[in-house]
Amino acid sequence: MQIIPLFIAVPLGAAFILAMLGKARHSLIDLLANIVTAFLLILAISVIGVKGTTTYSMGRWLPPIGIVLVLDGLSILMLVMVNLISFLATIFSISYIERFTAKAKFYAMFMLMIAGLNGVILTGDMFNMFVFLEIASIASYVLVAFGTEDEELEASFKYMVIGSVGGLFILLSIALLYGMTGTLNMAHLSQIIASKNFGIGLLFTSALLIAGFAIKAAIVPFHAWLPDAHPSAPAPISAMLSGVFIKILGIYTMMRILTNVIGIATLGRAWDIMLVLGAISMVAGGLLAIGQWDYKRLLAYSSISQVGYIMLAFGLGTPLGYLAALFHLANHSIFKALMFLNSGAVEYATETRDLQKMGGLSERMPVTGITSTVGTLSISGVPPFNGFWSKLLIIIAIVQAGRPVYAVIAILVSVLTLAYFLKVQRYAFFGKIKDTLMNIKEVPVPMCISLIVLAALCLIIGLDAFRIIQGTNASWFIRVMIEPAKEVLVNGTNYVKTILP
Amino acid sequence: MNKPGMTLIVKTIVRISTSLILLYGVYIVAYGQLTPGGGFPGGVIIGAAFILLCLAFGKEVALKKMSTASASILDSAGALIFLGVALLGYIWGTFFLNFFPNKGIPFHLWTAGIIPLCNIGIGLKVSVCLFGAFIALVLFRVAKKEN
Numbered sequence: 111m112q113i114i115p116l117f118i119a120v121p122l123g124a125a126f127i128l129a130m131l132g133k134a135r136h137s138l139i140d141l142l143a144n145i146v147t148a149f150l151l152i153l154a155i156s157v158i159g160v161k162g163t164t165t166y167s168m169g170r171w172l173p174p175i176g177i178v179l180v181l182d183g184l185s186i187l188m189l190v191m192v193n194l195i196s197f198l199a200t201i202f203s204i205s206y207i208e209r210f211t212a213k214a215k216f217y218a219m220f221m222l223m224i225a226g227l228n229g230v231i232l233t234g235d236m237f238n239m240f241v242f243l244e245i246a247s248i249a250s251y252v253l254v255a256f257g258t259e260d261e262e263l264e265a266s267f268k269y270m271v272i273g274s275v276g277g278l279f280i281l282l283s284i285a286l287l288y289g290m291t292g293t294l295n296m297a298h299l300s301q302i303i304a305s306k307n308f309g310i311g312l313l314f315t316s317a318l319l320i321a322g323f324a325i326k327a328a329i330v331p332f333h334a335w336l337p338d339a340h341p342s343a344p345a346p347i348s349a350m351l352s353g354v355f356i357k358i359l360g361i362y363t364m365m366r367i368l369t370n371v372i373g374i375a376t377l378g379r380a381w382d383i384m385l386v387l388g389a390i391s392m393v394a395g396g397l398l399a400i401g402q403w404d405y406k407r408l409l410a411y412s413s414i415s416q417v418g419y420i421m422l423a424f425g426l427g428t429p430l431g432y433l434a435a436l437f438h439l440a441n442h443s444i445f446k447a448l449m450f451l452n453s454g455a456v457e458y459a460t461e462t463r464d465l466q467k468m469g470g471l472s473e474r475m476p477v478t479g480i481t482s483t484v485g486t487l488s489i490s491g492v493p494p495f496n497g498f499w500s501k502l503l504i505i506i507a508i509v510q511a512g513r514p515v516y517a518v519i520a521i522l523v524s525v526l527t528l529a530y531f532l533k534v535q536r537y538a539f540f541g542k543i544k545d546t547l548m549n550i551k552e553v554p555v556p557m558c559i560s561l562i563v564l565a566a567l568c569l570i571i572g573l574d575a576f577r578i579i580q581g582t583n584a585s586w587f588i589r590v591m592i593e594p595a596k597e598v599l600v601n602g603t604n605y606v607k608t609i610l611p
Numbered sequence: 612m613n614k615p616g617m618t619l620i621v622k623t624i625v626r627i628s629t630s631l632i633l634l635y636g637v638y639i640v641a642y643g644q645l646t647p648g649g650g651f652p653g654g655v656i657i658g659a660a661f662i663l664l665c666l667a668f669g670k671e672v673a674l675k676k677m678s679t680a681s682a683s684i685l686d687s688a689g690a691l692i693f694l695g696v697a698l699l700g701y702i703w704g705t706f707f708l709n710f711f712p713n714k715g716i717p718f719h720l721w722t723a724g725i726i727p728l729c730n731i732g733i734g735l736k737v738s739v740c741l742f743g744a745f746i747a748l749v750l751f752r753v754a755k756k757e758n
Contacts, residue, residue: 119694119697122694123694126690127691129687130688167705168705168707169700169707170708
C-alpha cells in the first residue's frame with residue numbers, strides 16, 4: 111500500500127506551493143486546491159473495502175522503533191469523512207472566499223489542516239499523533255482569525271489559549287506514558303501496559319488524556335472556546351471544524367487510544383465518566399442553543415450537543431454502542447457541514463448572521479432553503495433522513511446496555527434539537543420576506559453544488575439505512591463503512607497483534 | 612538621532628559579528644548529523660543574525676537584504692526541500708527512505724544519507740520563518756500606530 115503516506119504528503123506539498131503562489135490568479139489557485147482535494151477524495155474512496163489492518167513503515171524502519179502508519183477500518187471511515195467534507199468545502203470556497211483578499215493563504219492553511227487531520231488518523235505513534243494534532247490545531251487558529259476583525263481575533267486568541275492547554279494535557283500524558291513504558295509506538299505501548307500493573311499512575315494519565323481530548327472535542331465543561339471560534343471562521347472552515355475537526359482531534363483520538371492502546375478493562379469503573387460527560391454535553395449544548403439569535407452560534411452549540419450523543423454511545427462500551435457512535439459521527443459530519451455551509455450561503459447573500467433580520471429566504475434562495483430543510487430534518491432525527499437511524503441506534507444501544515435514564519435524556523434532547531432548528535427555519539427561511547431583503551439572489555453555482563451533494567448524501571444514507579430493519583448488516587453504508595470501524599473498537603487491545611506480529 | 616538604528620558602537624560590532632554568526636549557523640546546519648546541532652538550532656542562529664541586523668540598523672536595511680516576498684518564498688522552499696527528499700525515497704520503494712549509500716562512517720561529512728539534505732531544508736525553513744515572524748511583529752506594530 112504505497113499510497114498511504116500520500117494522504118499526508120500531498121496536502122502538505124500543496125500547502126507550501128500555494129503559499130508561494132500568493133500573487134497568482136485566483137482561478138489558478140482555485141483549480142490547484144480543488145484538484146488536490148479531489149485527488150485526496152479519490153485516494154480515500156480507493157481504500158474503502160480494504161480488509162484487515164495494513165501497516166506502512168516509514169523509511170523501512172520497523173515498529174516499534176520506526177514510525178508506522180496504520181490503515182484499518184476505523185482510519186478508513188475517518189479518512190473518507192475528512193476528505194469528502196474538505197472536497198466539498200473547497201468547492202464552496204471558490205465563490206465564498208472571493209470576499210477575502212488572501213485566497214492563496216486561505217487554501218495554504220486549509221491544506222495544512224487537512225495534512226494534520228489525515229496524519230492524526232493514520233499514524234500509529236503517540237508523539238507523531240501529537241505533532242499532527244498541533245499542526246491541524248495551529249492551522250485552525252489561523253483560519254478562525256482569517257477575517258481579522260476584532261471579534262474574530264478575540265475568538266481565535268481564546269481558542270488558541272484553551273487549545274494549547276488541551277495540547278499540553280495531551281503532551282504531559284504522552285510524557286508520563288513514555289516514562290512508564292519507555293516506548294511511543296501505540297501497539298508497543300499497549301503490549302507493555304497489558305503486561306504490567308501500573309495502577310493509579312495509568313489512571314491519572316488516562317484522566318489527563320481524556321481532559322485533553324475533551325478540550326479538543328469541546329465536551330462540556332471544556333467547551334468554552336467552540337461557540338466563539340466556530341462562528342467566527344469563514345463558513346467552509348466552520349463546516350470543516352464542526353464537521354470533522356472536533357471529531358478527529360477529540361473523538362477519534364479518544365476512541366483509538368482508550369480502546370486500542372490503554373484498554374477499557376484497565377480503566378474499570380472510571381470509564382463511566384464518558385457517559386456522564388456525554389449526557390451533560392447533550393443537555394447543556396441543546397439548552398444553550400435555544401436562546402441563540404446568531405445563526406452560526408446556534409449551530410456551534412448544536413455541535414456540542416450532538417458530540418455529546420457520540421460520546422454517550424461510545425461510553426456504553428458495547429458493540430452496538432460503538433456502531434451507533436460511529437454512524438452518528440459520520441452522519442453528523444455530513445449534516446453539520448451542510449448546515450454550516452447553508453449559514454455561509456445565507457451570510458453571503460444577506461450579509462448578516464442575525465436570525466431576527468432574516469425571513470422568507472426560501473422564496474429568493476430555493477436551493478439554500480430546501481437543503482437547509484433537509485439538514486434540519488436530518489439533525490432532528492426525522493425519517494427518512496440519516497440522523498433518524500443513528501439516533502435510533504443510539505437509543506436502542508442505551509436501552510440494551512441497561513441505562514434507561516440516559517435513553518430518556520437522549521429522546522428529550524432530540525425534541526430540543528427539533529425545537530431550535532425549527533426556530534432557524536421559521537425565522538430565516540419561512541414566513542414573509544423582509545423589505546430589506548427583496549434584492550437578494552441565490553448563491554453562485556459552486557456553492558449550490560456543495561449544498562446539493564451534502565443534502566443528497568443525507569437522503570441516500572437515510573434511505574439505504576431503511577434496511578436496518580432486517581439487521582444492521584443489510585444496509586450497504588453500515589456494512590461497508592461502519593462495520594469494519596466498529597470491529598477495530600470491539601477488538602480493543604488486540605490491536606497490537608495486527609501491528610506487531 | 613535622525614538615522615535609523617542604534618549607535619555607532621553597536622553598528623560597528625554588528626557589522627563585524629553578523630558574518631561570523633551566519634557562518635557559525637551554516638556550520639551548525641551542515642555538521643548537524645555529526646555534532647550537536649542540526650537544522651533547527653542552526654536555522655535559529657542564522658535567523659538571529661538577520662534579527663540582529665534589523666535591531667542595529669533598522670528594518671529598512673534588513674528588508675533590503677531579505678524582502679518579505681522572498682522570505683515567504685524561501686520559507687515554503689525549505690519545507691518543499693524536506694518534503695521532496697522524503698518523496699524521493701519512493702524511487703527506491705519507500706517514503707522517507709534513506710537512499711544514499713556509504714552510511715555510518717564516523718567523522719565524514721556525507722555519511723548520513725539524506726539527513727544533511729533534510730537539515731538544509733529545515734535550516735532554511737527555520738531561519739527564514741524566524742526572521743519573517745520578527746518582521747511581521749515589527750510591521751504589525753507600525754500599522755497599528757497609523758490607526
